[in-house]
Amino acid sequence: MERSADRLPPIGKQLDVPDEPTFLQESIHQLRRNKAAIAGLIVIALFLFVGIFAPVISPHNPLEQTISMRKAPPFTEGYLLGTDSLGRDMLSRLIYGARISMIIGVVSVGIALIFGLLIGVVSGYYGGWFDKLVMRIIDIMLAFPYVLLTIVIVAILGASLTNAMIAIGISQIPRYVRLVRASVLAEKESDYVTAERSIGTSNFELMFGSILPNCLAPISVQATLGVGEAILSSAALSFLGLGAQPPTPEWGLMIASSREFITSAWWIVTLPGIATLFAVLGFNLFGDGLRDILDPKLRD
């Protein structure tokens, strides 16, 4: 015992060891090395940029119909990606569609996150009858296949884009509740929580100040993938006529309303699908990359 004590440096003297990088620094370093995640991030940034600056960059009004220019093919002068069956500029509609899809993704996942985190933390932290009740409700929600659940909720609320976002948000709540609850159960008994409780930290501070921040890594992965899923779901709902209503330039609705033209004008059907595909791909790439980066077990 004495020997090891001898080796300790005198108090107050700095150790000559380089600083350990923090988890965040290490993560950023890993992110730079993960090409797929970077690619995903670039795609997301591109769609966000296009969505935010839609009014500035779209060459035409997305709702303006030019009857003489109906079903103009791509590369027609003034209409880079052609026009749809009502003579509306495809490029402008796709650009505004990006704006709508980004809003859908953020709002739906926002709804799911707010309720999912709140319910998950409280039910994991306090346990008891509330926890039991929550888990039962979650089981019932998970008894519905995801697509069906969103359709059922929209059927209750009525078909509109806002209700579609609410429905998708609600359908995504269970996954966050489960994720957060599991993390809280694991963290609740850990030393740092016991230590903080012993110095009189309130339950509220413990839940949201100490425990929740430690669960953020898996949540951020889930949320990123959730945005992609929300974009796909809203396109599906709009395709079925349960989401956005005409003449909104929503991608799913654009595909639905051009179904009859697949023989005569391929671009009207194809382009909104490709836009959806790449937007979702961006979030999936980044989400997968984020999972690799944030999971310390996967680090070498």
Add this chain to the structure above:
Amino acid sequence: MLKYVLKRVSLLIPTLIGVATLVFAMVALSPGDPARVMLGERANKAQLEKLRSELGLDRPLIEQYGIYMKNMAQFDFGESIKTGRKVSEEIKELYPATIELAFFAMLFATTLGIIIGVLSATRRNTWIDYTSMVGALFGVSMPVFWLALVLMMIFSVGLNWFPTGGRINIRYYFEAITNFYILDTLIYWVRDGDPKFLISSLKHMILPAVALGTIPLAIIARVTRSSMLEVLKQDYVKTARSAGIAEKRVVYRYALKNALLPVVTIIGLQFGLLLSGAILTETIFAWPGIGKWIYKAIEARDYPAVQGGVLVIATSFVLINLVVDILYSIVNPKIRLQ
């Protein structure tokens, strides 16, 4: 083992009651009056009142709920507002079409998915691996209904290889036996020696099955790959290799068996999801299954039909998940000990 199964089955009942309650709430909370929907806009007040009392809509909600639960327990979903037929009869006719479609979609997804997954894992970081995984990423990011339309555009409209919709050539005189058309047409072939029915039903099946199977295909390929990579790292695989056993035998005989464990769970879960994913695919390919039928029922506010259809799909989903969990606990004893 039996204890685990009993525990899982006993959890099933409250879940199903909850599901039925949610479906009841769906209709009770929906805007609009079912009586109004059935009689149309021109109906007068007296007619509406009469129908409402016939349907039991004038009773207190709690009483309606009691009656509803009693009927559901007996698989009595009432009569369709649109067709006037018993909902349970219609479901009995339509569900086989959906199950058949989901089965073939899953067959396509599983076979191809496992092959792709194993190939990518054994040839890690080669162009085969990269192409398959980029392909899988595209597969999970794609709107299914759009893929269905593009497939139709290329293979039905453009190349004229496959029909654009339906289950069999409508000009054929064909009477269904089991409502599983592939099976029925197979029986026809054996019985009458004429394969044209089978060929036609297979041709109608391919595009919808491929469209519906694309997402599970991508997911299965990804799961198989990562699970296979995990297993190939295990000591017993190293031992087998160092014992001089041929690599092919190590991979297919020893590693694959264990690598497929998580894949089995995914297959079960995906199959359940396909039953509802079929709503989009069936709508596009005019496939007369329960998915398209529910969609039409929602559009027409045909509440008994929506209730019955949603309940049947949710129940199937729960049951499939239960079976998968139990199967998984049989092959992997670690689970049931927890």
